[in-house]
Amino acid sequence: MFFELWVDRCDDDVLRMELVKEWLARSGDLPLNITAQCLCRKARQAPAEPLFPLVDILNSYASRWRALNLHAPSALLSRFNSGSTIPEGSGLSELTIEPSDYPVWYPVNLMSVTTTLRKLTIAIIPLSRVHIHFDQPHAPIYRLEQCTFASMDPAEADLVPEHVAVLNLRHLAFEGNSEERLNVLFDKVHFPRLERLEIKSSEVDLDPPLDLAVHFARWHCLLKTLSLSDRETRGMDMKKVLSQVSSLEYLDLSSSENNSAACDVLYALADRFGSADGTVSFLPRLKKFKSFNTPPTFSLDVIPRIFGVIFDNMDFTSPASIPKRPVLQSVTIHLNPGPDTNEMDPQTMQKYLYLQRIGIELEIDPPLLSSHRSNREGQNRGDQNGRFSPVFPFDSGSGSEKEPSPQ
DSSP states (O other), X not given: OOOOEEEOOOSOOHHHHHHHHHHHHHSTTOOEEEEEXXXXXXXXXXXXXXXXXXXXXXXXXGGGXXXXXXXXXXXXXXXXXXXXXXXXXXXXXEEEEOOSSSSOOOOEEGGGSOTTOOEEEEESSOGGGEEOOTTSTTOGGXXXXXXXXXXXXXXXXXXXXXXXXXXXXXXEEEESSOOTTHHHHHHHEEOTTOOEEEEEOOSSOOSSOOOHHHHHHHHOOOOOEXXXXXXXXXXXXXXXXXXXXXXXXXXXXXXXXXXXXXXXXXXXXXXXXXXXXXXXXXXXXXXXXXXXXXOSOSOTTHHXXXXXXXXXXXXXXXXXXXXXXXXXOEEEEEEXXXXXXXXXXXXXXXXXXHHHHTTOEEEEESOOOOOEEOHHHHHHTSOTTOEEOOOOSSOTXXXXXXXXXXX
C-alpha cells in the first residue's frame, strides 16, 4: 500500500485533511510510503505552518512508515515527528531528505533514526548539520546498505573521530559538491562490503586528488560497480586504482579534453591478455564499460583488442571460427571528436563487425567512418571522388548491423 502526499499548496485545506484521515483509517495495518514534495515556487516560498495539521496526521501513523521521501521547506521537515526525524519502533526502511529552501537550518540527527533503516539519501543539507554519530557502536549508520549524499557543503570539522568500519554498506554515492573531504572520510571509515561506489558531478578539482588505490587496498572490498566523473579521475592512476578491485563488473567514467583516464583504461584492458598461463589479472570480471565525453587520444584499433578475441588467421565468414564469447559484453564510448580524430581502417572495422556478430554490444557516439582516398578503392566501392566509406559496424541508435548501399 502506498500513500503519496504531494505538497503543492500551502493553505489549510480542511477537505484534504479529512480525505487523508479517511484513507488512512481504511488502510488497515499496511505499510505506508509517503512523499511530501513542493512542486511550485509559491509552495516553497509560502509559510509551512498551515500544513502542520496535515503532517501531524501522518505523524500519528509513523509506526507504519516504510518509505519517507521529503522534498520540502525546512520548517515542514522539522514537523515530521517533531523534528526527531524518525520515531522509535518505526519500521522505516527508506528515508530521503532534501530541503527546498536555502540556507538550510534543518538538522538531521541519525541517532533518532530507526534501526530498520537500510536506504538513506540526504541532499543540500550541510554536512556539519548531519549528526551521523560514528562514535556510537549501535548508530543506524552501521546498519545502512545504501547511502547517497548530494549537493552538500563540506563539514569544517572531521566527521569521524576515529577509525571505524561500516560493515553493511553496499552502495555509496556522492553527487554534487559533496566530495571535497572524501580523502579524510575514506582514511577513517572502512567499507569492507562495498559493492557499488559512485562519485560524480564535482564542480571543483579535488585537492589533494582522491587516492582510491590506497583506500581500495585497505578496504579489501569486492567492488562490482564504479562510477567516476571527470574531476575525480584527473591526476588519478586508473590502472593502479582498478588493479585493486579485480572483482569489478561495471565501470563508468566521464572525461574531458585533458583527462587521459578513459584512454589509459582502454590500453590497460587491451594489454591484459597474452600471459603464458592464460590468466587475466586486470579486471578479469569486467562485463560493461562506459565512457562519456572521451577525448579521441587513442587509436581506434585498441577497442577490438580489449575483448581478448584472437583475430589472427581468422576466417570471418566461417561459423566454425566463432570463438567463446568474452566476459566483457558491452562497451559504450561517447567521443568528443576533434579535427585530428583518428579514422577507422577497413581491417579494424571488420573486427568491429565480427564482434557484433558474436553478440558483443558496441556503441560509439558519434559513429566514425574511415575516409581513404584511393583511386582503386574508389573505383570498386567509392564515389566519383575516390572516397572509401565503409559502413560503421553498428548504429548508435538501434545497434543493428548495416549493409553497404549499392552504388
